[in-house]
Amino acid sequence: MTNLNALAAISILYVLFLFGVAFFAERASRRGRAKWLRAPIIYTLSLSIYCTAWTFYGAVGSAARNGFEYLTIYLGPSLVLIGWWWVLRKLVRIGRVQRITSIADLISSRYGKSNLLGVGVTLLAVIGTTPYIALQLQSVTLSVEVFHHATPGGVEEQSTAFWVAVGLAVFTVIFGTRNLDANERHHGVVMAIAVEAIVKLAALMAVGIFVVWGISGGVSETLARIDASELGQWEVNGGRWAGLMFLSAAAFLCLPRMFQVMVVENDNDQQLRMAAWAFPLYLMLMSLFIVPIAVVGLDVLPAGSNPDLFVLTVPLEYGQNALALLSFLGGFSSATSMVIVAAIALSTMVSNHIVMPIWLRLNENMVSVSGDVRHVVLLSRRLSIAGVLSLGYLYYSQSGGGAALSVIGLVAFTGVAQVLPAMLGGIFWRGATRIGALAGLTVGFVVWLYTLYLPSFGPGAIIPKSFFENGPFGIGWLHPEALFGISGIDPLLHAVIWSLSLNTVAFFVASLASFPSPLERLQGAQFVNIQQGTGGTRSWSHGAAEAEDLMVMAQRILGATDAQALFLREARRQGSETHLPAPTPEFLQILERELAGSVGAATAHAMVGQIVGGMSVSVEDLMAVADETAQMMEYSATLEAQSQELSRTAAQLRAANDKLTRLSVQKDAFLSQISHELRTPMTSIRAFSEILRDGDGITPEEQSKYASIIHDEAIRLTRLLDDLLDLSVLENGQVSLNLGDGLLCDVLDRAEAAALAYDDKRGLEIIRDASKEQVWLNTDTERLSQVFINLISNARKYCDAPQRVLEIRVTKGETLSVDFIDNGSGVATEAQDVIFEKFARVSDQKAGGAGLGLAISRQIVTRLGGAISYLPGEGGAAFRVVLPLDRALAAQ
Amino acid sequence: MAGHVLVIEDEPNIIEAIKFILSREGWNVATHSNGEDAVDVVRAKSPDVLILDVMLPGRSGYDILRELRGDAATENLPVLMLTARGQSKDREMAERAGASRFMTKPFSNAEVLEAVRALAPV
Structure with a gap:
């Protein structure tokens, strides 16, 4: 019989061993000998945090209660890895290029670095993950209790959970916040998780082998036992199967801890390529012995035994203490690895999206003046880890374990799956907008809260019992488990369908109805077109940033050594002799990306923005604007030239017209003058020639006088005509x-x-x-x-x-x-x-x-x-x- | 016939021709060759018929006619206008100014005589 002290000692030894592994890996990576740490197999094994204690212990329990339904939990991720490999690849690439630190960062970054979205996803993640952490603590406590029942005198379960939580917090703080750069790989942690992955697989398989060959006596006998048991007769509920499969697939993509190991810790595409086949294989091995263990457990253990603990109790029943201990370590590994990664992921989110923005706002003027931001970031992340684990512990101690926790895994899955529409929409649809994402998340969150999360505490706990009888305030179609009067569906399925479909509809409708900001459009383009483009974050225009100011800020966040190395490297690359690079847009972009790795994209953007001068427009935006402006200027210049040309032509025409009019007036006046000048002598000539012709009553003197008048006037006419001809000849230059x-x-x-x-x-x-x-x-x-x-x-x-x-x-x-x-x-x-x-x-x-x-x-x-x-x-x-x-x- | 005709015209030869034609038919002909004081001369002589040239030194014939038409004493005075400018607008201007007859130079003597006879009050 293993006594509790031995158990505690082994647990502590195991934890110390993990510390050692993590420390060793971390040191190797620091010394640059980390190539093997990036091996695809390590990455694949780290994905195993998907299999938490809930799967380790609960799968058998689920099989014992619901038959093969537990398989759906494994099938979902397998389908994603095999069938949706390209979705993962896109996510991973975006994560690498954009230096995404968490799923909240991904959503926030995609939708124009919206911190509101970051906060929303963070809250959702915290709400969805806290019960899950509680579940892990409970599993450890329960497993300890198994030994406690086996040996007299033991520890109190609450304190077990407490000390486990404390231990995990310490481990996570040490290895999870070694580097400020949250985007940097936590090689130590990943390595420890990989080791734990092997331990839990080995433990489960060892128990399985013992059950099949040690108890049943062979494969065929085991199969016979399965056929004979009730398990074989479980009917498959098609809808629930499909729903669960979809849910686990969605959760695999959206769970903060999965995002952490899959995207944030990812180093290269090769890792993913191996994981695509190796992780489904791992899951298959994990699920291989579930049914035999369940069947044998139901057979050999007294009725009423908790099937969730068959993995422990069956070996103990047969006196296989060592095997039971291994199994305990497997469960312990499942629980701890999940909690560690979840704590890292959540603390990054909480720190980057809640604590840092608030701190920055409170110390708006201090960023470039005083205060060690690096210190603040580290502290905030460590406090966040402690906070997340405290929340988990509180949740555990308040809920008192039991029934509420057993379903909480799926409830949490459904909660985090609400991020799915915004995430997939964000990386595949450029039309997705911030408003759309907010609307979808809000609707999904509310529906999930109302139809699944709150009811999970049991009728009357939070939602009044009357709601479950007649709907809220007697409104039947608002019944939490029969929305719109559609009843008779499994409550989980009901919640999944309604929350996700309303979420998706809200996301699409609001996206279509709203107009994205330039930053959103740009980020959207970079996320959606990640495969084609280089996908750098949007960069800074040449602002008023002084390299010194940037250096001061970078030192606080990256640490003096790293910041100086970065600046020196960039200065050399720019060909500068000094140790400070010019604050070119390119450099600012690199710097922002480096900072984003530590404090998240939105915060980094805000920090650089504070120094550069509040610019929130990208160079691409500016270029586009400049292009447009240039085009418009060119166009308007053309127009102006044309208009000048036109007005010049118009002026010329007007002048010509004036001249012609003047000439015409002159011509009229001239003709009129000539007419007058000609008619006047003609009048005299005619009048006197008529007088002479008529001849009556004219004296000879008069006759002679009139004749000479006629003569003079004729000469005058001739002279006039001569003058006119003369003038005409002179004027024409002839x-x-x-x-x-x-x-x-x-x-x-x-x-x-x-x-x-x-x-x-x-x-x-x-x-x-x-x-x-x-x-x-x-x-x-x-x-x-x-x-x-x-x-x-x-x-x-x-x-x-x-x-x-x-x-x-x-x-x-x-x-x-x-x-x-x-x-x-x-x-x-x-x-x-x-x-x-x-x-x-x-x-x-x-x-x-x-x-x-x-x-x-x-x-x-x-x-x-x-x-x-x-x-x-x-x-x-x-x-x-x-x-x-x-x-x-x-x-x- | 002892009608009085006043001829206002600046061309001496034309004045002489008109004077000869009308005098021979028994008209009393007075002449004046300046535009400036033409209106006073008309008032002073109060002729039965006025022959008025358009282009006069000092003042245009139209102007003189307009003033005469504005005065009750000369409002209905028969005026024969002569012009050496043969354009239609000159005729229009003459009519608007209130000319009783309009004649373009060079005219025939018979025409002038006939016009004066027609214009003179019986």
């Missing part, structure tokens, strides 16, 4: 100049003679200075003379002085100026420009001209390379003709 050398005085002489030849009685005195007129010109002397004639004639016609005098002044400089100044009243200022226009006549007097003289003169002078202008301020009318001087000629 005039051919007859250039030749000539003396200015000769030209003036000729002009004076011509202008005064047709003289009236009014007289015009012309003052000239002949000495200054000895200037040689190379010009068209005929045309120049025409200009002078016009100017002299104008003075003769328009000068209003009684004694009219015209002075012709010649000034020779760079050019030659010839001024014509009379002693009249001059031209009014406002008319001085107009007089050069066609038909411009400012004088009241009719002087026989059509008003084309100055217009023609200007055309001629311009052709000759000179200019004509009015000279204001000379008293009388004054015109200046400027002519170019030929140098060669000027020298003569």
